[in-house]
Amino acid sequence: MPMYGxxxxxxxxxAKRTQNLSHLPPYQTELVRAVAREIxxxxxxxxxxxxxxxxxxxxxxxxxxxCTLLVNHLSMRRNKRCLLAYxxxxxxxxxxxxxxxxxxxxxxxxxxxxxxxxxxxxEGSGTTSSLSPQEEDYFRQFGDLLALYKGQWTDIDLTxxxxxxxxxxxxxxxxxxxxxxxxxxxxxxxxxNSQFYVRQGDVERLIAQGYLQKLG
Amino acid sequence: MSYYDIDAILTDAEKIPCTFxxxxxxxxxxxxxxxxxLKSGSRVALPIWLAEMLAIANTGAVDMDDPSQSSKSFxxxxxxxxxxxxxxxxxxADPRSVPLRDQSAHFYALATHMMELSEEPxxxxxxxxxxxxxxxxxxxxxxxxxGGGSSYHGREGGGGAGGKSKGKATKEDNAxxxxxxxxxxxxxxxxxxxxxxxxxxxxxxxxxxxxWMENVKKR
Numbered sequence: 001m002p003m004y005g006x007x008x009x010x011x012x013x014x015a016k017r018t019q020n021l022s023h024l025p026p027y028q029t030e031l032v033r034a035v036a037r038e039i040x041x042x043x044x045x046x047x048x049x050x051x052x053x054x055x056x057x058x059x060x061x062x063x064x065x066x067c068t069l070l071v072n073h074l075s076m077r078r079n080k081r082c083l084l085a086y087x088x089x090x091x092x093x094x095x096x097x098x099x100x101x102x103x104x105x106x107x108x109x110x111x112x113x114x115x116x117x118x119x120x121x122x123e124g125s126g127t128t129s130s131l132s133p134q135e136e137d138y139f140r141q142f143g144d145l146l147a148l149y150k151g152q153w154t155d156i157d158l159t160x161x162x163x164x165x166x167x168x169x170x171x172x173x174x175x176x177x178x179x180x181x182x183x184x185x186x187x188x189x190x191x192x193n194s195q196f197y198v199r200q201g202d203v204e205r206l207i208a209q210g211y212l213q214k215l216g
Numbered sequence: 217m218s219y220y221d222i223d224a225i226l227t228d229a230e231k232i233p234c235t236f237x238x239x240x241x242x243x244x245x246x247x248x249x250x251x252x253x254l255k256s257g258s259r260v261a262l263p264i265w266l267a268e269m270l271a272i273a274n275t276g277a278v279d280m281d282d283p284s285q286s287s288k289s290f291x292x293x294x295x296x297x298x299x300x301x302x303x304x305x306x307x308x309a310d311p312r313s314v315p316l317r318d319q320s321a322h323f324y325a326l327a328t329h330m331m332e333l334s335e336e337p338x339x340x341x342x343x344x345x346x347x348x349x350x351x352x353x354x355x356x357x358x359x360x361x362x363g364g365g366s367s368y369h370g371r372e373g374g375g376g377a378g379g380k381s382k383g384k385a386t387k388e389d390n391a392x393x394x395x396x397x398x399x400x401x402x403x404x405x406x407x408x409x410x411x412x413x414x415x416x417x418x419x420x421x422x423x424x425x426x427x428w429m430e431n432v433k434k435r
Binding site: 003005009012013015016019049063064065067068070071074075078081082084085088089 | 219220221222223225226228229238239240241242243245246263265266269270273290
């Protein structure tokens with residue numbers, strides 16, 4: 001027998017799973033809607049229960065009704081907490097992805113592994129976005145905010161790698177067309193499957209975004 | 217414990233046995249009988265998020281003849297089976313042989329929550345002893361697992377149960393720990409969420425310090 005709050009619990013179990021994944025699983029549109037609907041239904045029930053009292057409800061005189069009202073209220077509160085926690089888990093993940101330099105187009109396209117774990121992040125790839133429209137918006141705006149913040153320091157890259165580079169120059173292979181980039185030594189045209197010997201600092205972002213692969 | 221804490225929310229979903237103290241016409245569905253009155257005295261298993269407030273809330277009824285009865289709660293509750301006498305006796309006998317996870321995935325969190333609601337001095341003492349002796353065992357396993365070459369063969373098998381690593385984890389982390397073969401397998405499978413976290417921290421810590429040591433030697 002399904003009970004109020006069961007759907008919300010399902011949502012939180014999704015969130016629990018999400019915490020342990022390197023990518024973001026698809027947004028549970030249906031489940032979120034169902035939980036929101038449950039809250040509205042409960043709210044309606046409360047209104048109906050209270051209607052005959054015309055605003056002068058006395059809990060001590062109407063214990064049974066008071067108990068029902070409390071159960072309804074607690075169920076709504078529980079659902080709210082589940083909804084908020086689910087979305088918070090996902091936005092935390094989105095922020096992490098922004099800091100790691102993920103691209104919103106990659107995320108929108110399909111499930112994207114965190115840049116580090118490209119090899120094992122490819123299950124469940126579909127053509128539909130794993131983000132809700134609101135999440136895509138959040139992702140973009142957080143990206144803008146981060147860029148603005150980073151802009152204050154022109155000589156430090158806050159999202160750069162913490163590992164000191166072993167070599168100043170590295171070999172990279174181009175995994176997908178990235179167009180032309182400007183470097184100290186002139187322009188390079190990054191076409192798919194070509195290989196270059198470039199300064200690591202110039203291409204770090206592109207590696208993180210999955211355009212280039214570091215060789216050797 | 218934060219409002220957004222996923223584990224806290226899941227702990228609150230654990231059900232505990234409750235007894236209703238009043239008749240409530242609209243709540244029959246809680247006892248699988250929608251449309252019927254939920255009778256006073258009905259025993260129903262309710263999730264903590266519901267039971268807690270129902271037990272604390274005052275019905276507000278004032279009984280003039282007997283003031284001691286005037287602040288009756290909607291329900292009374294008992295300890296869940298996971299914290300029942302059987303389990304407590306088993307823990308007293310040998311804490312390490314009880315798979316806590318089978319009782320509840322959030323065993324300690326559940327117990328802590330229940331102890332906030334009612335005084336259980338004996339339970340508290342038993343659990344403290346349980347955690348201490350199990351923690352030592354966990355630390356021991358965490359150091360062995362995935363550390364030496366001999367236990368590497370168990371890694372593949374561990375992938376399923378070990379899928380708990382955070383996003384930052386590399387491929388190697390994903391493959392490590394938990395369901396690793398050998399005598400410890402059963403024990404590790406019986407860890408509750410809190411103990412799993414402990415295991416992970418101990419394991420990652422050992423691994424990180426080892427990596428660091430190897431790096432130092434190289435230079």
